[in-house]
Amino acid sequence: MTRIIKGMLFASTVLASAGMAHAADVTLTIESWRNDDLAIWQEKLIPAFEAKNPGIKLNFSPTAPTEYNASLNAKLDAGSAGDIITCRPFDAALELFNKKQLADLTSLSGMANFSPVAKAAWSTDDGAKTFCVPMASVIHGFIYNKDAFDKLGISVPKTVDQFHAALDKIKADGTYIPLAMGTKDLWEAATMGYQNIGPNYWKGEEGRKALIEGKQKLTDPEWVKPYEELAKWKPYLGDGFEAQTYSDSQNLFTLGRAAIYPAGSWEIALFTSQAQFKMGAFPPPVLKAGETGYISDHPDIGVGLNAKSAHQEEAKKFLAWVASPEFADIYANALPGFFSLNSTPVKMADPLAQEFVSWRDSFKPTVRSTYQILSRGKPNLENETWVESANVINGTDTPKVAGEKLQKGLDSWYKPAK
Structure with a gap:
């Protein structure tokens, strides 16, 4: 037992x-x-x-x-x-x-x-x-060819005026395309264009939330002025930019043919592996010296x-x-x-990545304006922003008309909560 x-x-x-x-x-x-x-x-x-x-x-x-x-x-x-x-x-x-x-x-x-x-x-x-x-998030800004800037004696621009002065100098020299961006894929113009520079105009989260709450409209100056700035980019883009795809833009920059690339930080690994020149990055230029800057730090x-x-x-x-x-x-x-x-x-061990992330110390973060709530209906505001950003750069719509079209589409289905 x-x-x-x-x-x-x-x-x-x-x-x-x-x-x-x-x-x-x-x-x-x-x-x-x-x-x-x-x-x-x-x-x-x-x-x-x-x-x-x-x-x-x-x-x-x-x-x-x-x-x-x-x-x-x-x-x-x-x-x-x-x-x-x-x-x-x-x-x-x-x-x-x-x-x-x-x-x-x-x-x-x-x-x-x-x-x-x-x-x-x-x-x-x-x-x-x-x-x-x-x-993780991705941060918007501009990646530039350091060798080109050194050769032409260009300092990193901090304001919009300095940005245009740099573009003018690059264009006058003729060695490089000033800006590597096309409009064929539409989203490129909106994501690396409008959503990149826009937060400095609508003041990041302040403007984004005001739009959701119905306190601001896409026809207001804060939302139209970024399109006015984008329209000024046209002379600095490469010949035939209207037919230029996203991958074309990447190639123009990594092959050393363009001096500045309106960017998302997701490009870092690819660019570092392909470019044979030194690179740097700068945040979206502020409208006036001393102003608070904003970055799209998009989840x-x-x-x-x-x-x-x-x-x-x-x-x-x-x-x-x-x-x-x-x-x-x-x-x-x-x-x-x-x-x-x-x-x-x-x-960050990667110096270009560290440059991007360092902006969090002095710039206010926001997310892309169309991603929360405002793209749940039809027409989809995100997709319509792609179209209008390309249209403004191409010159087929004025900034004012773009704002009116976007607001009309949003009004057709979206009623801000009271």
Whole structure:
């Protein structure tokens, strides 16, 4: 009998141990559209997390960017999606939260590391609830050919007047195209043009929120004047810029044929690998010396929790780590140009990336004006802004007409909350 009892105790101990091991051995699957940074996850992020969290394994499972939204929605509806959901900014993620497919992360440990502007892309319209941890943003500005500037004796412009003086000098010399930008792809004119320089006119978040609240209109000077500035860019663009694609613009600059590239920081890694000359960057020039400057520090990517994940606590441990300075440092330096939104500053190893991120010290951040709330109806304000930005540069619409068209489209479906 004693032998039987001992055997039973041994067996129960083994089974209990196995059960404990099994319970601790959790694998979290991460859904993402970023298939280009698979190596960063496998070689840097996953080992760093797993080393400090034994028993939790990470499986990074990306889908092609163009297929991600449809694939993710189908998986969530079917109950087969991964535990961690990589979040697009603004409406796409908000819709998932409203459908109760993303969990509320407002009280998650580490969420206090992010400012309201950083969290805006993954919060409810009133800012009361946040449902994704901000991972990275992209910053707008201008990348320039340092060799060209040195050769022509041009100083980095800080004001709009200095910017035009630099463009005039480059154009007069004739060696370089002053500005590498085309209008064929439409979005380039809006994203690297209007949304790049515009915040200095509408005063960043102040103007963006006033537009949402109906206190300002796209026909107001704050919103028309950026188009007046864009219209002045036409003489500085290359011959045939109307047929110039985004990739054409990239090539013109990296081949050394253009002096200035209206940019998003996502270009840094590509440009650094291709350009055979020294590069620098400068923020959107302010209207007058001494004025407060604004930058578009636009949220690009976040991560949330599948509300139906079977591993809620383990997933929250991972998300809390994503909210930490350690994650911010690894991710931002592994992918220069995609900047941490964490309030703890990250020192960038890449000098061009460090130049972009340093602007946060003295410029006020904002996000693209069309991304929150104002592009939920038809006509879509974001897409219409692409069209009008190109039209203004091409000279087929005046800045005044562009503002009138955009406001008319917005008025047709959007009524600001009273």
